Amino acid sequence: MKKMLFLAAVLSSLLFAQSETETCKKCHPQIVDEFEGSMHASSTYYKDPIHKGAWDLHPLKEKGDYNCKECHAPLAKNEDEIKNGVTCASCHTIKDVEEHAAKNKNIYGSDPKTFYSAEAGREKEKVVYKKESSWFGMSTTSVGSPYHNIDYTNEKFYNGQMCMGCHSHRQNAAQLTVCETGKEGVQKKEENCITCHMPIVQGTATTIRQSQDHAYHGFAGTHKNPEMLSKYVDIELNKRSSGFDVVINNKAPHNLMLHPMRVVELRVNLINGSKATSLMSHSFVRALGNENGPSMPWLANQIVTDTMIKANEKKIISYTDALKKGDKVEVQLGYYIVTSKTAEKLNIAEHKELQKFNILKQKSFIVE
Ligand code: HEC
Ligand code: HEC
Ligand code: HEC
Ligand code: HEC
Ligand code: HEC
Numbered sequence: 001m002k003k004m005l006f007l008a009a010v011l012s013s014l015l016f017a018q019s020e021t022e023t024c025k026k027c028h029p030q031i032v033d034e035f036e037g038s039m040h041a042s043s044t045y046y047k048d049p050i051h052k053g054a055w056d057l058h059p060l061k062e063k064g065d066y067n068c069k070e071c072h073a074p075l076a077k078n079e080d081e082i083k084n085g086v087t088c089a090s091c092h093t094i095k096d097v098e099e100h101a102a103k104n105k106n107i108y109g110s111d112p113k114t115f116y117s118a119e120a121g122r123e124k125e126k127v128v129y130k131k132e133s134s135w136f137g138m139s140t141t142s143v144g145s146p147y148h149n150i151d152y153t154n155e156k157f158y159n160g161q162m163c164m165g166c167h168s169h170r171q172n173a174a175q176l177t178v179c180e181t182g183k184e185g186v187q188k189k190e191e192n193c194i195t196c197h198m199p200i201v202q203g204t205a206t207t208i209r210q211s212q213d214h215a216y217h218g219f220a221g222t223h224k225n226p227e228m229l230s231k232y233v234d235i236e237l238n239k240r241s242s243g244f245d246v247v248i249n250n251k252a253p254h255n256l257m258l259h260p261m262r263v264v265e266l267r268v269n270l271i272n273g274s275k276a277t278s279l280m281s282h283s284f285v286r287a288l289g290n291e292n293g294p295s296m297p298w299l300a301n302q303i304v305t306d307t308m309i310k311a312n313e314k315k316i317i318s319y320t321d322a323l324k325k326g327d328k329v330e331v332q333l334g335y336y337i338v339t340s341k342t343a344e345k346l347n348i349a350e351h352k353e354l355q356k357f358n359i360l361k362q363k364s365f366i367v368e
Pocket of ligand 1: 119145208
């Protein structure tokens with residue numbers, strides 16, 4: 001009885017205009033909470049200072065042509081909706097992804113209330129909520145959502161291809177590929193963009209049909225929750241007769257970092273008794289530029305340097321410092337979201353949190 005009244009309240013409140021996430025929150029509270037802190041929910045100039053910095057300098061701004069919207073706020077119909085960025089429906093109504101040279105394109109389903117999703121064992125189901133069935137029936141049955149239909153048959157929600165309309169690649173006006181994720185990450189159901197970046201976490205997916213766990217909607221990435229991804233990067237140390245090698249094993253099926261503003265850094269400390277020495281650090285970047293050197297992505301026509309750790313690469317960095325038995329070697333692999341130099345160019349120098357060194361993986365080794 002309690003549940004029924006709750007549903008009645010939910011459904012009647014749905015009749016009033018409210019934002020999408022407020023609606024979803026009624027039945028998917030934990031997923032919405034996670035989502036609200038994610039970069040997808042903060043993907044436009046309202047909530048992402050880096051995006052704002054880039055957009056403010058971008059030549060299209062003067063023309064008022066915010067074509068970034070195609071990926072940063074695809075379903076927004078007005079300025080107010082641009083605030084919401086990549087919304088629930090901008091993913092859950094992706095029917096197909098069309099491939100193009102400059103950038104891919106999402107093809108959205110024609111019914112805005114039919115959501116595609118994935119669930120093992122239900123791959124052939126289309127769950128249509130029938131309005132004729134009474135609320136009494138609804139409170140006892142656990143099939144379907146009283147708010148929307150669900151289509152579990154879209155295989156792109158099982159292998160990660162639904163991420164590729166926005167994430168696959170993008171060329172600038174000079175036809176230079178500014179960023180590229182590569183298709184290796186969308187081949188397998190067992191491991192793909194979704195399984196790594198939306199790992200299974202505890203808590204029910206809906207309040208109406210209880211489940212043990214759900215796919216994490218805070219998204220693990222460089223800004224948020226990098227610790228959820230650290231298991232996909234490994235560090236080994238190999239002692240040589242004169243010196244040692246640090247081996248970085250990138251288990252991701254794409255370059256360790258994808259956005260051209262990122263800089264990865266390896267830091268090594270050698271500790272001998274009470275004496276600690278910082279050895280030379282190494283940076284890994286894929287920097288874009290033009291005849292005048294490094295530049296913003298939209299002004300670039302060439303790759304200036306590319307030392308980025310590649311998909312599934314084992315990168316070996318050699319040190320000539322001799323190791324003695326009992327020495328301790330501390331290794332940190334981390335990254336900058338933007339360097340202080342880039343932050344200055346983007347006029348976001350006051351955002352210190354975006355310029356700090358973030359640790360992705362650290363390990364200590366005692367020399368035997
Ligand atoms: C009145 C309650 C209610 C509201 C409001 C609601 N949902 Fe649901 N939703 C459900 C229920 C119940 C299920 C589970 C159906 C099942 O498992 O058979 C579900 C399932 C889903 C699924 C598929 C989950 C899976 O099994 O893979 C998605 C995706 C989804 N909802 C998205 C949304 C979005 C996005 C919104 C907001 C626009 C929303 N829902 C609003 C009740 C609701
Ligand atoms: C509609 C376009 C779109 C789709 C579909 C999409 N993304 Fe994104 N994603 C973006 C945009 C835009 C950003 C950048 C947001 C920002 O930094 O301002 C982003 C950022 C990210 C990040 C970086 C987060 C961080 O903390 O740095 C990850 C990881 C990510 N997406 C994973 C995924 C995965 C996995 C999928 C598929 C399940 C997916 N995305 C689907 C548009 C999309
Ligand atoms: C084809 C889809 C697409 C288009 C169009 C697009 N972006 Fe993006 N953008 C993304 C994705 C996906 C990410 C996340 C990638 C990552 O973090 O590596 C991203 C990330 C970014 C970032 C990094 C944000 C951060 O917080 O680190 C900036 C800045 C950015 N985009 C600016 C723009 C601007 C400005 C435009 C329009 C002129 C634009 N983008 C158009 C897909 C797109
Ligand atoms: C085996 C796990 C794995 C798979 C599969 C995977 N990734 Fe990643 N991804 C990582 C790791 C590890 C990082 C780097 C750590 C971090 O960003 O915190 C990363 C970083 C990212 C970032 C942030 C890059 C940046 O420069 O800010 C985006 C965006 C992203 N992945 C999208 C995707 C997409 C889209 C797919 C599917 C095509 C995918 N990933 C498949 C593990 C994975
Ligand atoms: C960037 C794309 C993206 C966005 C944005 C997104 N989702 Fe999802 N969601 C997915 C994918 C992919 C899955 C399927 C994961 C799986 O179960 O394998 C999923 C699964 C779900 C599920 C089922 C979870 C489970 O594990 O059973 C629900 C419910 C859901 N989403 C609701 C929402 C709601 C509500 C929002 C907005 C607050 C939202 N999603 C935003 C991509 C997205």
